[in-house]
Amino acid sequence: MIEGSWRLAEASDVPFVYELVTQVDPRWWRFSRGGLEPSLLIATAQGVSAGVVVLDEFSQPVACAVLAEAGTMGTGMFEYFALPTAHAEALARQFAPDLLAAAFTGADIQRLYYERFENDADVFGDMSALFEVEVTYPEFAMIGGRYENRTTSVLTRERFAAAHPGSMQ
Secondary structure, three states, rough: OOOOOEOOOOHHHHHHHHHHHHHOOOOOOHHHHHOOOHHHHHHHOOOOEEEEEOOOOOOOOOEEEEEEEEOOOOOEEEEEEEEEOOHHHHHHHHHHHHHHHHHHHHHOOEEEEEEEEEOOOOOOOOHHHHHHHHEEEEEEEEOOOOEEEEEEEEEEEHHHHHHHHOOOO
């Protein structure tokens, strides 16, 4: 277990989120698809329902998750990215179960979606197996000189609760 923690995102986290988006660009599609102009990032961030930041053992941010498009339909889009280092990605994987539980308990969500390019870093760890692929968009975008597929997957409240009993109370 790596030392670290997570907390709700604050306005003071905007510089970190911008740094994270630029380091994983264009993989965090919500933020980078329109370009990396800081004012666009801020405008996009205002449209998310909630956000959390994962902190390392020195209380420095290393990963960020946002819950977007959480509405009356009982669905939400969960987006989760870490700085592209082994340490940051390991911390992200460590806190993935807690963050998913927080998303389900913090909002009336029955189906939690996430989208990934085929070569995105694994930040969900064991939780990845709980998501079921709904659709794959072939050759969605060019990244690093080659087209990558983009997959939309879903995790239901029931499936998560069965895998992690007691985590959503």
